[in-house]
Amino acid sequence: MATIKIRVRRLPASSLLEVTVATVILVLVFGLAMGSLTRLTLTGPRQLELRSRQLVAHLAAETIREQAWHVRQWQEAGLLIEQEVIPSSDNQHLLTLRLTATAQGHRITRFQQLIYVHARISSP
Amino acid sequence: MKNIRTTWQPQRLPAGALLLVITVSLIIAAILLSLILLATNRRMLVQRDAQLEQLRQNLASGLAYVQAHPAQPAFQSLTVDLFGDGEQVVQVTRKPWGFFDVAVIAGSKGTFQDTTLALLGSTFNVVNQSALYLTDENVPLAVNDDAQVRGVAWLPKAGEIRPASLPLTGEHRKGEAVVGKVHSSGARLPLTADSALTRLKSYGQLELTELLPTQSRPVTTLPDLAYSFAGLPAVWYHAKAYTIQRALTGQVVVISSSRLTVEATSQLTDVLLLAPTIIIKPGFRGRVQLIARDTVLVGADCHLTYPSAVCAYGAGQSALVSLGPDTSVQGVVVAAAAEGLAALIQSTPTTMVEGQVFTTGVVENCGTVRGTVTCRRLVYRGVGSAYENCLVNAVLDRTSLSARFLTSRLLNPTANSGVVAWLP
Numbered sequence: 001m002a003t004i005k006i007r008v009r010r011l012p013a014s015s016l017l018e019v020t021v022a023t024v025i026l027v028l029v030f031g032l033a034m035g036s037l038t039r040l041t042l043t044g045p046r047q048l049e050l051r052s053r054q055l056v057a058h059l060a061a062e063t064i065r066e067q068a069w070h071v072r073q074w075q076e077a078g079l080l081i082e083q084e085v086i087p088s089s090d091n092q093h094l095l096t097l098r099l100t101a102t103a104q105g106h107r108i109t110r111f112q113q114l115i116y117v118h119a120r121i122s123s124p
Numbered sequence: 125m126k127n128i129r130t131t132w133q134p135q136r137l138p139a140g141a142l143l144l145v146i147t148v149s150l151i152i153a154a155i156l157l158s159l160i161l162l163a164t165n166r167r168m169l170v171q172r173d174a175q176l177e178q179l180r181q182n183l184a185s186g187l188a189y190v191q192a193h194p195a196q197p198a199f200q201s202l203t204v205d206l207f208g209d210g211e212q213v214v215q216v217t218r219k220p221w222g223f224f225d226v227a228v229i230a231g232s233k234g235t236f237q238d239t240t241l242a243l244l245g246s247t248f249n250v251v252n253q254s255a256l257y258l259t260d261e262n263v264p265l266a267v268n269d270d271a272q273v274r275g276v277a278w279l280p281k282a283g284e285i286r287p288a289s290l291p292l293t294g295e296h297r298k299g300e301a302v303v304g305k306v307h308s309s310g311a312r313l314p315l316t317a318d319s320a321l322t323r324l325k326s327y328g329q330l331e332l333t334e335l336l337p338t339q340s341r342p343v344t345t346l347p348d349l350a351y352s353f354a355g356l357p358a359v360w361y362h363a364k365a366y367t368i369q370r371a372l373t374g375q376v377v378v379i380s381s382s383r384l385t386v387e388a389t390s391q392l393t394d395v396l397l398l399a400p401t402i403i404i405k406p407g408f409r410g411r412v413q414l415i416a417r418d419t420v421l422v423g424a425d426c427h428l429t430y431p432s433a434v435c436a437y438g439a440g441q442s443a444l445v446s447l448g449p450d451t452s453v454q455g456v457v458v459a460a461a462a463e464g465l466a467a468l469i470q471s472t473p474t475t476m477v478e479g480q481v482f483t484t485g486v487v488e489n490c491g492t493v494r495g496t497v498t499c500r501r502l503v504y505r506g507v508g509s510a511y512e513n514c515l516v517n518a519v520l521d522r523t524s525l526s527a528r529f530l531t532s533r534l535l536n537p538t539a540n541s542g543v544v545a546w547l548p
Contacts, residue, residue, distance in 0.1 A: 026145065030156065111181070
């Protein structure tokens with residue numbers, strides 16, 4: 001039966017300089033990793049974007065359920081919500097519902113969907 | 125004074141210090157790496173979710189487009205640029221499926237592709253929002269004490285609603301004979317068999333060139349089948365009489381030039397059956413559309429669930445639909461024939477229809493209808509005698525039908541479209 005022999009040897013005693021260098025490397029690795037992590041999370045979909053997307057989807061569902069086809073603009077959860085209703089130019093049963101969420105002048109989220117409506121609507 | 129001299133002597137640290145630093149750094153690196161991976165993964169999931177959400181919105185928009193364009197030619201796939209920006213594009217196709225239409229909406233976003241399949245029907249026309257439309261042939265309506273009409277009624281002008289004064293076979297009603305507004309009906313039906321129901325005529329005559337795609341998949345044997353509505357239909361044709369004892373689901377058309385019999389053990393879901401004569405054996409349960417050229421016989425204790433359809437369309441002969449006792453149909457029941465030919469829906473007091481009953485002829489022994497009945501005449505056939513425009517042991521109740529109930533656009537050509545069912 002084959003046996004594996006591992007020879008364990010004590011490491012030589014380290015100088016303070018070596019330990020300091022190792023610590024500096026550790027700090028650099030830590031900093032680099034944190035930098036990457038921050039970059040990844042900040043350049044990705046941010047919390048505001050996620051929140052606004054949920055909010056806009058909810059508002060759109062409410063509008064469709066209540067058939068409230070109004071053009072309006074209001075503030076909600078720190079966002080400026082703009083609702084547009086654009087009747088189709090060639091079909092009286094079709095409209096485009098558009099909800100746009102903006103924060104500090106920047107568009108965060110846009111919801112856009114064609115809606116079939118029973119009642120006839122007038123063209124723009 | 126003692127002279128103290130401090131000299132810094134480089135001191136060797138124990139070997140374990142470096143090892144400890146390296147170990148700790150490796151652990152921290154591993155934790156950081158997992159955090160980075162977690163963040164990346166989360167970002168990808170959020171992006172994926174956003175793309176899927178956008179795709180779903182596009183498919184919903186495509187469905188709205190199909191609903192708003194009922195005249196879209198069948199089987200022609202249209203590419204629709206939803207918002208005119210060239211970014212949100214879907215493919216929409218409309219195809220006839222018995223009394224209803226199938227909408228196929230396909231779209232893609234990023235690496236994702238999805239398809240929505242919906243069975244489209246319609247709401248009720250204004251006239252069909254009544255409990256009863258009885259054409260004016262100068263015979264007044266007689267209602268027995270065990271019968272009632274609940275909802276708007278379009279009745280012959282010939283006279284007031286009369287009591288039938290026949291022996292009670294059911295429970296004594298509570299309230300008036302007609303609970304609802306009464307209007308005067310016309311001499312003609314609000315819908316003629318020759319115009320709006322041309323599709324049913326084609327099905328009945330097995331003229332299917334415009335109703336099935338040319339590339340339909342012919343099936344030589346009939347095993348248990350399940351076909352999605354996204355692709356082409358499976359068409360099984362038999363020239364002779366045939367008995368179905370299979371489990372068939374989805375886009376499957378079973379055709380016979382003679383007679384189709386459906387055993388009670390069959391499991392049919394969304395299937396279309398076409399034959400001159402269709403017989404459903406007692407005890408059958410399923411969701412099926414039956415379109416016959418002259419006769420449909422549904423046995424006792426059968427349950428055809430929503431959205432089902434039972435139809436006999438006689439282009440050159442009379443049409444008969446017979447619904448057995450304790451049978452229920454949720455959907456549409458039609459017996460129609462060309463001008464001058466007889467059409468008959470036979471029912472029993474224990475038969476229940478939820479939806480729309482339409483005939484160009486007579487409804488005999490009408491049972492319970494939660495919905496609307498449109499006919500030329502109502503006949504009550506007792507032992508050895510028949511009474512015209514007479515309701516006995518029957519309830520026509522439009523008020524108990526859900527406001528969201530959808531029926532066939534063929535019977536309501538000017539009504540709004542709606543999704544009857546989501547298809548596999």
